[in-house]
Amino acid sequence: xxxxxxxxxxxxxxxxxxxxxxxxxxxxxxxxxxxxxxxxxxxxxxxxxxxxxxxxxxxxxxxxxxxxxxxxxxxxxxxxxxxxxxxxxxxxxxxxxxxxxxxxxxxxxxxxxxxxxxxxxxxxxxxxxxxxxxxxxxxxxxxxxxxxxxxxxxxxxxxxxxxxxxxxxxxxxxxxxxxxxxxxxxxxxxxxxxxx
Amino acid sequence: xxxxxxxxxxxxxxxxxxxxxxxxxxxxxxxxxxxxxxxxxxxxxxxxxxxxxxxxxxxxxxxxxxxxxxxxxxxxxxxxxxxxxxxxxxxxxxxxxxxxxxxxxxxxxxxxxxxxxxxxxxxxxxxxxxxxxxxxxxxxxxxxxxxxxxxxxxxxxxxxxxxxxxxxxxxxxxxxxxxxxxxxxxxxxxxxxxxx
Numbered sequence: 001x002x003x004x005x006x007x008x009x010x011x012x013x014x015x016x017x018x019x020x021x022x023x024x025x026x027x028x029x030x031x032x033x034x035x036x037x038x039x040x041x042x043x044x045x046x047x048x049x050x051x052x053x054x055x056x057x058x059x060x061x062x063x064x065x066x067x068x069x070x071x072x073x074x075x076x077x078x079x080x081x082x083x084x085x086x087x088x089x090x091x092x093x094x095x096x097x098x099x100x101x102x103x104x105x106x107x108x109x110x111x112x113x114x115x116x117x118x119x120x121x122x123x124x125x126x127x128x129x130x131x132x133x134x135x136x137x138x139x140x141x142x143x144x145x146x147x148x149x150x151x152x153x154x155x156x157x158x159x160x161x162x163x164x165x166x167x168x169x170x171x172x173x174x175x176x177x178x179x180x181x182x183x184x185x186x187x188x189x190x191x192x193x194x195x196x
Numbered sequence: 197x198x199x200x201x202x203x204x205x206x207x208x209x210x211x212x213x214x215x216x217x218x219x220x221x222x223x224x225x226x227x228x229x230x231x232x233x234x235x236x237x238x239x240x241x242x243x244x245x246x247x248x249x250x251x252x253x254x255x256x257x258x259x260x261x262x263x264x265x266x267x268x269x270x271x272x273x274x275x276x277x278x279x280x281x282x283x284x285x286x287x288x289x290x291x292x293x294x295x296x297x298x299x300x301x302x303x304x305x306x307x308x309x310x311x312x313x314x315x316x317x318x319x320x321x322x323x324x325x326x327x328x329x330x331x332x333x334x335x336x337x338x339x340x341x342x343x344x345x346x347x348x349x350x351x352x353x354x355x356x357x358x359x360x361x362x363x364x365x366x367x368x369x370x371x372x373x374x375x376x377x378x379x380x381x382x383x384x385x386x387x388x389x390x391x392x
Contacts, residue, residue, distance in 0.1 A: 026311075111307055115222075127369060152385070158366075159382045163355065166362030170354075173323060186355045189348070193389055 007049075011059060014039055014049055018060040019105050027112040030057060054118035061109045061122045064102045065129055068092065072133075081144035085137045086191055092130065092164050093187070094171045095180050103172055134161040141194060148196050156194065163190055203245075207255060210235055210245055214256040215301050223308040226253060250314035257305045257318045260298045261325055264288065268329075277340035281333045282387055288326065288360050289383070290367045291376050299368055330357040337390060344392050352390060359386055 017039035021030050031053050036046040050056045071091050078084045094103035106126070113119035135157040141147040147156075167183045213235035217226050227249050232242040246252045267287045274280045290296035302322070309315035331353040337343040343352075363379045 155378075155382060155385055158378060159359065159386060162362030162366055162379075162382065163359050164362070165365055166358030166360070169361055169365070170358055182351070182354060183358075186351060186358065189351055190355060 011049055012063060014041075014046060015056070015060045015063045018056050019063075019101070022060070022105055022108050023101065027057070027108050027116075030060070032056065054116075057109065057112070057116065058118055058122050060105065061119060061126065064106045064109075065126055067098075067102055081140050081146055082191060082195065085140055086188065088133065088137060089160070089164060089187055089191070090184065092133070093168055093180075093183060095184065097176070100172065100176060103168055107169075107172060130165070131157065131161050134158070134164070138194070141191075146195050148194060151194065160190070163187075207245055208259060210237075210242060211252070211256045211259045214252050215259075215297070218256070218301055218304050219297065223253070223304050223312075226256070228252065250312075253305065253308070253312065254314055254318050256301065257315060257322065260302045260305075261322055263294075263298055277336050277342055278387060278391065281336055282384065284329065284333060285356070285360060285383055285387070286380065288329070289364055289376075289379060291380065293372070296368065296372060299364055303365075303368060326361070327353065327357050330354070330360070334390070337387075342391050344390060347390065356386070359383075 014035060018030050018035045021034050021038050025034075032046055032050065033043050035050075035056060036043045039046065050059065068091055072088050075084070075087050075091070078087065091099070094100035109119055110123055110126070113123040135153070138147065138153050138156045138160060142151075142153055147153075163186075167186060171178075171180055171183055210231060214226050214231045217230050217234050221230075228242055228246065229239050231246075231252055232239045235242065246255065264287055268284055271280070271283050271287070274283065287295070290299040305315060306319055306322070309319040331349070334343065334347075334349050334352045334356060338347075338349055343349075360383075363382060367374075367376055367379055
């Protein structure tokens with residue numbers, strides 16, 4: 001087991017080195033050689049973990065999703081469904097430095113997938129995972145009988161998904177020092193509008 | 197006057213040649229030489245209109261906004277404010293081949309502005325223009341007394357802006373052949389929710 005854990009941690013450390021290369025130089029500069037240099041390893045050592053640039057890029061994208069999932073799983077339990085849904089939705093917005101870094105990586109790799117065949121499938125999985133998370137949120141409000149009557153669950157999931165992706169893009173467009181309260185107020189008002 | 201009109205038309209034709217280069221090869225391949233070749237002109241002739249690559253890129257971005265504005269200005273008058281607002285909002289979504297091309301160009305140049313200094317100011321102007329359009333739409337509903345009481349006009353403008361940009365990104369992410377009715381239904385439901 002320790003060996004397995006170490007292997008997982010090593011993979012994450014190397015993917016983080018790839019993240020730093022992406023943030024500094026762009027996705028086009030991610031190579032086994034560049035990431036090995038960034039991590040202070042030989043290319044041979046890195047190839048022991050990631051054989052190709054494609055494997056590195058795919059894992060770098062998957063790591064973003066893993067981080068979001070881990071943060072959502074670690075959220076403290078809340079008595080009200082609405083509070084739970086709002087907390088989950090906030091984890092998908094770049095409201096602090098860590099989430100901003102993740103979103104920058106995610107956006108860069110999402111765009112890079114237009115030209116990088118290896119990223120198309122993980123991009124589709126990531127897009128679907130966010131849509132599913134929105135379905136889950138609207139479903140929670142529905143099952144908890146706080147969703148306003150007459151609302152279409154699937155349509156509301158798509159609306160929430162588009163709103164969250166739009167808010168994320170606008171937050172990322174603003175400088176890191178800009179205040180983000182407007183985005184949490186928009187999210188909160190949106191969830192208010194869905195309630196009975 | 198004819199000369200001025202010809203000059204404007206010539207600029208638009210050359211920017212469209214730049215669009216084709218962007219769609220086929222990416223923003224990084226836009227150069228005076230490449231666009232001249234695409235337009236079937238000598239680089240000298242193109243330099244008569246656009247002196248530098250920067251001028252070409254900036255005009256290529258501005259042309260997208262000009263096209264959206266022209267379509268909005270050409271919308272037939274509608275008796276109901278809500279119908280007018282919905283028609284304007286739809287012009288900002290890639291719901292047909294022309295609008296999809298514009299959105300692809302806009303997205304490519306918006307992303308390229310991270311690295312291209314010359315595009316930062318026109319990008320900010322484009323972002324602000326879309327925000328202003330959303331303020332105008334919510335303002336129309338408000339002044340026409342169809343906006344639900346208690347809604348914050350500025351917050352609703354930001355919510356609509358994020359929703360439209362998110363919907364546009366999701367439509368662009370889907371293949372051109374995918375049906376787009378879901379997005380117009382989401383927009384319509386959103387506008388319904390803002391009404392009294």
